[in-house]
Each structure stands twice: as C-alpha cells, then as structure tokens.
Amino acid sequence: MLLSTMQDEPLSLATVLRYGSTFHSEAEVSTWTGSELRRMSYGEVGRQAARLANALEALGVGEGDRVATFMWNNNEHLVAYAAVPAMGAVLHTLNIRLFPEQLIFVANHAEDKVVIVDGTLIPLLGKYLPSLKTVRHVIVANGDASALEAPAGVEVHDYTQLLDEQEDTFTWPDIDERAAAAACYTSGTTGDPKGVMYSHRSMWLHSAQVTATNGMALSDADHTLAIVPMFHAMSWGLPHAALMCGASLIMPDRFLQPEPIAKILATEKPTFAAAVPTVWIGLLAHLDANPQDISHLRNVVVGGSAVPPSLMHAFKDRYNVDILHAWGMTETSPLGSVAWAPAGTTGEEEWSYRYSQGRFPVGVQARLVDDGGSVVANDGEALGELQVRGPWITGSYYSPDGGEVDPDKFDDGWLRTGDVGKITPKGYLTLVDRSKDVIKSGGEWISSVDLENIVMSHPAVAEAAVIGVPDEKWDERPLVSVVLRPDATADAEELRDFLTDKIAKWQLPERWTFIDEVPKTSVGKFDKKVLRAKYGEGSLDVKTLG
C-alpha cells in the first residue's frame, strides 16, 4: 500500500464543540418555558460544557465512564451532549418513557456512574434510583435538588451550584476516533433493550451528513425546532450537526403537545423542524381547528415510522410546508435514507419519490435479502429484508463482558433491519412493512403500512393502525383500528367502500374497530404489540363485514 501524505487527525466531537462554540459562538440554543424562551449562545454552551467537564472530572468521571441524562430537550441537555463525549466520557441518553424494568435494565447494563436529571423528572427518577446499582452521583438541573431523596451511596448535586464552582475552560483531550462517545438503547418491542455505542468517528461523519444537501441540509440559516427527543436516537443527530454548521436550536422541553408546539411556531417562526408522524398528525388537527401561518418552516423532517402521503399533502396544500420523509434506526445513528426527489422531477413523479423512504447517501450501503437468504435485485420491484452497512451503522450490540448480543441481527457484516421493502436501481427505498407486521393472507403479502396510509387519507380519519389477526381460511387477515377526527363520522362500510378502487379486492379488510387513540410506544410510534394483545384478550370491539 502506498500511504498518503495526509494527517491522521481523529474525527473527535471535541473538535465539533471547539468549532461550534467559537466560530458559531453567536448561534443559540433556546428552551421553551411555557411562555418564552431561555436563550444560551453557543459561546456560552462552550463555557458551560467546560464547567460541566470540570465538575464531572471532580466527581471522578474518567475516560469511557458513562454519564447518563434523564432529560427533556433543553439547553442543559445540549451542554451535556457537548461536554461528555468531548471529555472522553460516554453520554448515555436514558429514555424517560421506558417501562420501569427496561429503564433499570439499561442504566445497569450501561453501568451509568452519573445521572443528570431535569427537576421536573425527579419524581420519576426517584422511583428507579434505588435499583440503579452503579450510579454514584445525581446532578439536578432546572429544579430543586433537595426534592430528590437519594439512597445510601448516592450523592445529589445542584447543577447550577456545581457548575458555578468550576473554571470555564477545560483542556479537551485527544480522543481516538473509534472510542465510544454516546450510547443509546433500542426501544425494543421484545426482549431486553439492546445498546448501541456510537463512536466519535460515526457521530462526526453522521453529523456532517445531517448538514449535507442530500442529508437534512441543515445550515446556519436554520432555526431548528428539535421535537424529536434527545433520548431517542440522539435527536436524529441535530445537536452535534447544529454545532457543526451554526444552526440555532429551539428546544421544546416538556411542552410537546400540539398547542404549545403551535405557540412555539407562532412565536419563534422556526425554519426547520423534526419529529415522528404522530406529532404532525396531532399538530395538523390542532392547526385545522386554529389556523395559523407556518410557511416559515422551509423543511420538516419526518421519520421513525412511515409518513402517510395524505399527511404530506395536507401540510403542503393547506400550510405550504414541505415534509421531507426519512428512514432510520437507533442502530443507524439514525439517518439511513432521505426522500429528496431527483433534481428536475416535477408533479406526480416528484411526489412518488417523496412518498418513498428516500435515497441512501454514500455512507449507507444497502441490499435486500429474501427469505431463503439470497440477495435480490434493486429493480424497484423485488421485495426483501433490508440490510445496511456503513461507517455510522452499528456492527454489534454493546455487551459489558464482550459476549455477543443478538448475533442474528447481523449477517456477514450487514445489519439486518427487520424492515421489508424494495430499492430502485437509483437507490430509492420503499418500505412495505416491518417483517413482523406484514400480513400473510393466503400466502400473499398485505402491507399494513399501505392499508394505513389509504385509510388515513379518508377525511374523517385521524389515525389508523393495521395488524394481522388469525383467520381460519386465510391464516391471517388485516384488522383496521381507526381513530376518527373529532366530530367526524364514518362507519366500517363507508371506509371499506372508500378502499375498493384503491387496493386489490382480496386485500379489502373485513375486520374494523373504532378506538379513541392508537396506543403509542415510548417514542410516539404506533404500538402494534399493544393492539395485538388487546385483540388477543378480546377487549377490542371488532365489527366483521360480510
């Protein structure tokens, strides 16, 4: 090999912090308090990060130690995002909405030493704290530290007081780019959550992709409303990407309902926002009842589950806002594919690209594998399980003792996503389902996502979730759970009639149920396992059409 002449400068998040807090020192992160914003410049983020790093070091946090956050999206959470990896420790973002036993599992599994908690979340953390075996320090931000009763062996600190005692400079160490920078556990629907450890290198490259024009095209022109939680897949990479490019961040803290989100939009007029589809479905209903101009949003990134085309059209036609569909997973940092239509496409052709899960960027290689383990063609038609690999895709799950966790999720260096779809020759992905959600009716597949999208395009429908249920004749048939819009009416016959000219006759669902709300996972996705359990125990009122 002929070696290059280039410098071996590691891709470290310390450089991102140094860069953002100096060259973009005027950009701001700000947090909604319910009526206004608390603002902090990136210059101040740099100083606060140095204080936090000094404080953590004084508490005994060293290289590779895990520092957990149990926080909403806010200024202090950004400071932790900036400081913890840059000092060589590992930021572990705890999902505040996990079931108690899962939360306890992940904190113990990651061996978290310190937890930074928001004051409003003290009652929740207080319940778990006695079960967190490795935690020695809890730092309370935005609240009253004396409200937390600590078990023996755990010291409680006030964030402001602790940071006030520190110097506002820190000598950020040289870091091996392969070292762990942050940890996030999958929200796993079955079994224990699995840990993904992002490296400095993976986060650096991923953040750069977030700013790329075929990524999220985030730039210093953006005021970015980061609704997607910092405890879910690193808020889709927005925090470090913002420091990298000087985009300002607006953090909603605990004000995540449609009404306060609409208020933040009205007051701050962000240019950019990111959240899962259910947030936008809720916001749309609110805006339709209380119209306001939101055309200041030049880009709204939506992913985490499939975006119904009807939602995209509603935002475009009624509010002149473009939704950018994206696909990803905790395991993929998460940006996997983004649905920018190819330049020059217009009309229906453009929309067809925008409905898809999008095109893979150069950093994500993808292939489809069929049930027999053979790779199928990227011809835009053949279906298979999506497998991916690349510098920001995990190659394994974290194991404290080095043993293998769920090796079946990996196939010869590729991550098995569990998603089923097709890929065009030009690299556009269309997902039809999760492999466990696809409905096998008489040997043929029915896509639950397709059915949901069509039912949700009916004007009376707010949300629709489809699961497969056992059927004597066909093995499985779809059951549609429908949430109607407030004051709207529609019955099963009408909805089935609406579907007749949109899907094949044999796919038309016979089973329908009307519910008040689709159960959601800890990160706001439709929770089909809860619907399956309800169906199993007979607690859904199902109407079967002849």
Ligand code: AMP
């Ligand atoms: P999580 O790691 O919790 O973010 O979940 C990742 C999973 O969410 C993926 O494997 C997909 O099943 C699903 N997902 C994410 N984005 C999309 C999307 N745009 N369309 C359909 N499913 C998605």
